Amino acid sequence: MARKFFVGGNFKMNGTLSSIKEIVENLNKSELDSNVEVVVSPPSLYLLPTREHLRKEIEVAAQNVFDKPNGAFTGEISVSQLKDSNITWTILGHSERRTILGESDEVVSTKTKYATDNGLGVIWCCGESLEEREAGNTISVITKQLDSLKSKNPDWSKIVIAYEPIWAIGTGKVATTQQAQDVHKAIRDWLKGVSDKVSDETRILYGGSVNESNCGELSKQPDIDGFLVGGASLKPAFVKIINCHQ
Numbered sequence: 294m295a296r297k298f299f300v301g302g303n304f305k306m307n308g309t310l311s312s313i314k315e316i317v318e319n320l321n322k323s324e325l326d327s328n329v330e331v332v333v334s335p336p337s338l339y340l341l342p343t344r345e346h347l348r349k350e351i352e353v354a355a356q357n358v359f360d361k362p363n364g365a366f367t368g369e370i371s372v373s374q375l376k377d378s379n380i381t382w383t384i385l386g387h388s389e390r391r392t393i394l395g396e397s398d399e400v401v402s403t404k405t406k407y408a409t410d411n412g413l414g415v416i417w418c419c420g421e422s423l424e425e426r427e428a429g430n431t432i433s434v435i436t437k438q439l440d441s442l443k444s445k446n447p448d449w450s451k452i453v454i455a456y457e458p459i460w461a462i463g464t465g466k467v468a469t470t471q472q473a474q475d476v477h478k479a480i481r482d483w484l485k486g487v488s489d490k491v492s493d494e495t496r497i498l499y500g501g502s503v504n505e506s507n508c509g510e511l512s513k514q515p516d517i518d519g520f521l522v523g524g525a526s527l528k529p530a531f532v533k534i535i536n537c538h539q
């Protein structure tokens with residue numbers, strides 16, 4: 294089956310009301326490939342204004358969500374609060390939350406299970422460090438992350454996987470098309486262990502220094518179904534990445 298190409302824009306902790314308004318205006322006026330599913334993820338403070346002003350066919354994602362319905366969890370945001378603002382996706386397990394904020398595989402997997410069970414789409418991130426790659430441990434690291442997720446039996450139909458080699462994030466050092474395809478193929482093969490349907494239907498995104506120059510070649514790879522874009526999603530060239538498939 295043909296998997297719909299998917300492009301996510303992760304603004305991370307960047308932007309102001311005026312700069313994000315500019316991004317929204319640029320996306321609203323641009324011609325976008327209707328065969329591409331687009332999701333943008335501003336900082337939490339700007340989720341609602343982004344949702345209210347952005348063209349409806351582009352969905353909005355949080356960059357994190359908690360795994361309890363409500364309560365005394367200072368600083369956290371719940372699935373129901375996101376859905377209350379028509380936020381339909383969240384990013385989970387981003388390497389910056391795993392390494393800087395100490396989110397374990399268990400925490401990420403529990404959050405993903407809770408979010409998908411409660412109707413939120415999840416862009417679930419995985420990836421290895423440069424040391425792990427140089428030690429030849431890339432696949433074992435990602436397999437461990439995937440095994441943790443599988444142990445929670447999430448709703449795979451609500452999950453998009455983002456493979457983001459940590460050494461390529463924000464460095465300008467994009468993975469080669471072969472490096473990316475090799476890992477995506479390994480993830481696709483691992484997904485067969487869940488079911489053929491999950492393997493066939495789950496989109497696997499590449500993230501890590503994607504820009505308008507390298508997205509075309511990467512998008513031609515059989516197991517690369519889209520991108521999770523950081524820095525370049527803050528720039529007008531983000532539209533070229535969305536349309537790179539054309």
Ligand SMILES: O=C[C@H](O)COP(=O)(O)O
Pocket residue numbers: 303387457461462463464465500501502503521522523524525
């Ligand atoms: O979530 C996005 C990834 O961390 C990639 O970020 P980047 O495009 O700035 O390298």
